Amino acid sequence: MRLPKPRGGLSEWVVARLADAGAAGAAPAADSLEDEALALWTLHELSYRGFEDADDHAEWDPEVLHVRHGLEVALEDRLRSRWEAARPVAGDLPDDVPAALEALVAADDGPSLADHVRRRADLDQVLELLRQRSIYHLKESDPSAFVVPRLPVRAKAALMELQYDEYGDGDPNRLHAHLFARGLEAAGLRPEYGAYIDDAIAENLEMNNAGSLFGLHRRLRGAAMGHLAAFEMTSSIPSRKMAQGLDRLGLDGPMAAYYDEHVEADAIHEQLAARDICGTLAEDEPDQAMEILFGAWTCLDVEARFATAMLASWGADR
Amino acid sequence: MRERDFDHPEVVLCPDGPMLLRGARSVQDADGTVHPVRRPVVALCRCEKSSRLPWCDGTHKVIPKG
Numbered sequence: 046m047r048l049p050k051p052r053g054g055l056s057e058w059v060v061a062r063l064a065d066a067g068a069a070g071a072a073p074a075a076d077s078l079e080d081e082a083l084a085l086w087t088l089h090e091l092s093y094r095g096f097e098d099a100d101d102h103a104e105w106d107p108e109v110l111h112v113r114h115g116l117e118v119a120l121e122d123r124l125r126s127r128w129e130a131a132r133p134v135a136g137d138l139p140d141d142v143p144a145a146l147e148a149l150v151a152a153d154d155g156p157s158l159a160d161h162v163r164r165r166a167d168l169d170q171v172l173e174l175l176r177q178r179s180i181y182h183l184k185e186s187d188p189s190a191f192v193v194p195r196l197p198v199r200a201k202a203a204l205m206e207l208q209y210d211e212y213g214d215g216d217p218n219r220l221h222a223h224l225f226a227r228g229l230e231a232a233g234l235r236p237e238y239g240a241y242i243d244d245a246i247a248e249n250l251e252m253n254n255a256g257s258l259f260g261l262h263r264r265l266r267g268a269a270m271g272h273l274a275a276f277e278m279t280s281s282i283p284s285r286k287m288a289q290g291l292d293r294l295g296l297d298g299p300m301a302a303y304y305d306e307h308v309e310a311d312a313i314h315e316q317l318a319a320r321d322i323c324g325t326l327a328e329d330e331p332d333q334a335m336e337i338l339f340g341a342w343t344c345l346d347v348e349a350r351f352a353t354a355m356l357a358s359w360g361a362d363r
Numbered sequence: 364m365r366e367r368d369f370d371h372p373e374v375v376l377c378p379d380g381p382m383l384l385r386g387a388r389s390v391q392d393a394d395g396t397v398h399p400v401r402r403p404v405v406a407l408c409r410c411e412k413s414s415r416l417p418w419c420d421g422t423h424k425v426i427p428k429g
Contacts, residue, residue, distance in 0.1 A: 151424075199369055210402055219401075281421030285414065312419040313406040316377050 046239030048096045049087060053080025059087050062109060063099035072112045082250035085116040086242075089257040092191075093184055094238055117258055121265075124255060124343050131342065138334050142327040143319040146271070146341055150278045155349025156356055159283035162290030170359050171294055175234060176241040177249050177355070181256070182225040182303075183238045186211035188260030189273045195263045196322075197329040200270065203321030207277075207314050221306070228300030248354045252347040259340055267336030268343070270326055274318035275341035279348070280311035379428055381406035381419035392417040 048064060051057035053076030061068045075081035090096065091104040103109050139145035162171055186208055193204055213219035226236035235241070245253075259269035284307035291301040323341075327334040356362040375383040384390070384407055387400045398417065406419035413420045 202371075206404060210404070214402055281419075282424070285420060308420050309406075309415065309418050310402075312381065312421045313383065313402070313404055315421070316375075316380060316383055316406060317404070320377070 046090075046094065046096055046237070046242070047098050049083060049242045051080075052083050053077055055080050056083040056087065059084045059112070063087065063091070063096065063103045066100050066103065066106065077247075079247035079250070081116060081119070082247050082254060085113065085120060085254050086245075086250045086257075088113040088116070089254065089261065090239070092257075092261060093187060117262075120251070120254055120258055124258075124346075125339070127346060128339050128342050131346070132338075138331070139327075139338065142334055142337055143324045145338055146274050146278065146319045146323060149338060149341055150275060150345070153279070153345045153349070155345060156352045156362070157283065157286075158352045158355060159286035159290070161356060161359075161361055163286035163293070164290070165361065166290060166294075166359075168294050168296075170361075171290065171296065172232065172234065173244075174355065175229060175232060175300070176244050177246065177351075179225065179229060179234070179241050180239075180245045180249055180253055183222050183236075185222040185225065187222075188256040189269060191260040192266050192269045195266045196270075196326060199325035199329065200322050203317050203325065204270070204273075207273075207317045207322070210310055210314065219306075221303075221310075224299070224303045224306060228298075228303040231299040232296055246351070246354055246358075248347070248351040252351050255343055255347050259343075265336070265340070267326065267330070267333030268340030270318070270322050270333075271337035271340030271342075272344040273340075274315070274323045274337070275344035277311050277315040277318045279345065281308050281315065284308045284311065376409070377406075380409070380423055382409055383407075390417055 048060045049056070051060050054073040055075040058070070058072045062072075075084065087096075088109065091099065091101075091109075095101055095104070158174060162174065166174070189204065190208060193201060193208070196204060209215070211221050213221070213223070217223060226238075230236040256269075256272060259265045259272050284304045288301045288304040288308070291297060291304065323337045327337060353362065373385045377383060383404055385404050387405060389397050389399050390405065390407065391397045393416070407417050408419045408423075410423040410426055412422045412426060414422065
């Protein structure tokens with residue numbers, strides 16, 4: 046993947062700095078939330094697959110890390126203040142984390158892109174949604190993989206049981222990110238990693254940044270696992286709707302098969318994530334219980350913001 | 364703290380949810396059809412409302428709890 050097109054002064058600075066470590070000058074303030082989100086997305090990408098036109102040393106360059114840190118603090122503050130404003134009972138530690146996760150997911154009333162795809166979306170809208178989703182699905186499960194060494198015994202074993210399935214149970218052909226790439230190709234879209242980063246809307250970048258922020262910081266391991274649980278717990282039924290919508294539009298084949306696979310896989314994963322990962326983590330490290338709920342709520346919230354923006358852009362929000 | 368052994372059952376009945384089954388190579392459904400298993404863990408439907416029996420598809424979550 047090549048460095049993305051800048052969307053303001055800060056992302057322009059980041060792209061220039063990653064392309065050439067000698068590029069002079071201090072980082073400017075961001076011009077917008079979109080500029081800020083793209084800058085952080087680009088910096089986080091250095092810890093995944095990187096860019097062919099960036100210097101690989103930049104990942105641990107103190108000057109670059111300083112900018113990344115500032116952006117991460119701002120993002121975390123924003124996510125936490127949204128959670129503080131929304132959370133129903135302040136200061137109450139849940140004693141049954143899997144049940145609390147279930148209640149949180151059941152109370153989620155965000156708009157559903159899968160409902161729209163199943164019933165009403167036209168082909169252009171679905172292709173646009175797939176381009177947006179490719180930003181995450183082509184690195185599917187990778188943010189959670191960073192968390193493995195940071196967990197106690199039971200949660201670690203359970204996360205590996207889940208991740209093993211995400212990564213194809215040892216078969217590269219069944220690795221979920223690869224299934225999505227095959228689906229993109231069959232739908233006439235570009236399957237290469239990061240191909241559509243310049244199309245990603247600000248809400249999509251923030252959604253991806255939240256997952257990376259949680260995954261990359263040991264301190265945020267509880268939030269990362271809560272995020273994973275909420276993601277898996279809201280995947281099976283929407284995946285079935287996505288597959289039905291794709292069928293309706295004649296996109297049956299590899300892309301529908303990708304969503305089909307997730308109906309079955311995520312019905313398993315949601316149980317593992319809520320009970321064996323988050324439940325045991327909260328038992329072993331009780332101070333993580335509220336963090337798990339913060340991560341789970343944030344997962345639902347950033348998806349709702351993304352869905353709201355997509356539906357509004359299609360005039361489908363009424 | 365002493366190191367201890369953990370419960371890790373092959374069969375887990377999830378409250379208001381599916382039955383998790385670890386280490387199976389095939390599963391026979393109610394019609395007698397045998398389904399090969401390609402995953403280390405599968406979730407078997409217990410509410411009988413799944414659209415892809417014998418596997419769970421999450422439908423139990425939209426059924427009111429009795």
